[in-house]
Ligand code: HEM
């Protein structure tokens with residue numbers, strides 16, 4: 170009787186461990202994703218002072234220190250930051266964080282600067298790396 | 301319990317599911333915005349079924365909310381087993397989540413921003429945030445793929461959980477379904493479903509029920525404004541089973557404060 174009870178308990182525990190393991194491994198598979206390769210964009214543009222080029226994921230402009238590229242992803246919660254030509258600053262439409270044209274944080278909940286993007290200047294144009 | 305309310309929830313949920321299945325054929329998750337615009341402009345009756353889906357979804361949330369409030373007022377909680385109460389409570393955030401992912405998967409200005417914010421809010425949850433994000437959003441890596449899966453899977457779960465409960469009592473009558481289908485059709489014929497084109501603006505508003513959270517995110521850290529504060533009413537509703545007075549008071553205070561934040565967000 171006791172042996173039978175023990176055996177049943179043992180089989181139950183084994184089934185539990187087996188199913189739990191299956192579920193845990195399944196979760197690992199579901200959590201995974203196939204990472205996108207980093208994107209490189211070639212841009213053939215002429216930069217002039219005080220003009221911001223607004224790409225889908227980047228801002229490109231000529232600063233006093235030369236050409237710079239900034240990510241449009243807001244450091245607060247990831248919305249796409251827009252350029253406001255009236256105030257000549259960058260504003261995030263979600264919670265109105267503001268940034269200077271150099272990407273420096275001015276106000277709002279972001280409390281961080283816009284991320285600079287890797288930019289290479291070649292004879293043919295600009296190569297921009299979007300992380 | 302007012303019968304029309306609980307049957308209204310079941311009927312509108314069914315209409316949302318059926319219209320969702322119809323628009324999911326021309327919808328493509330790899331080109332979410334383009335295909336949604338296509339449904340709205342090119343697909344025959346696409347704009348109608350999109351609106352039907354939109355309004356039946358909104359009505360499901362509204363009726364379920366009224367259903368819950370009524371259950372509170374009539375003190376239905378204590379006369380039910382705790383698991384039945386829990387299913388009613390859990391269906392509320394579940395429907396809210398289905399509605400929210402609906403906005404995300406149409407990928408317009410509202411949906412895109414909502415998806416990005418949701419991803420960062422999930423990441424702000426201590427310890428499990430990364431896994432929650434991988435399960436529900438991950439829009440920055442995987443587009444709308446995961447919110448799309450959740451939109452459909454969660455519908456199945458809610459239909460199984462609440463639908464079975466209701467269908468067990470009595471089959472949804474054709475008359476109830478017909479009445480609600482007429483209301484949804486009328487709404488869809490008068491108003492289009494919303495769609496906001498991507499644009500260079502300084503203000504994007506989220507889904508209407510999210511405006512209060514969006515407002516709070518301007519002042520508080522993401523976890524407190526976006527996770528802790530919106531979870532409070534769910535905790536209170538669960539707690540209602542054991543401490544009805546305290547829970548009711550907390551719920552009222554929460555609803556009042558959320559109403560104010562929602563108005564502030566809406567008036568921007
Ligand atoms: C199997 C079930 C479902 C399928 C296949 C489905 C499919 C879809 C698709 C393809 C979209 C994006 C296209 C568009 O925006 O027009 C969408 C959006 C949406 N869905 Fe669903 N859905 C389902 C269930 C539900 C349920 C149960 C609700 C609500 C209770 C809901 C609420 C919404 C909302 C609010 C939107 C955004 C609508 C808009 O603004 O266009 N869906 N759904």
Ligand code: FES
Nearest residue numbers: 243245246261264
């Ligand atoms: S996401 Fe940009 S300010 Fe919140």
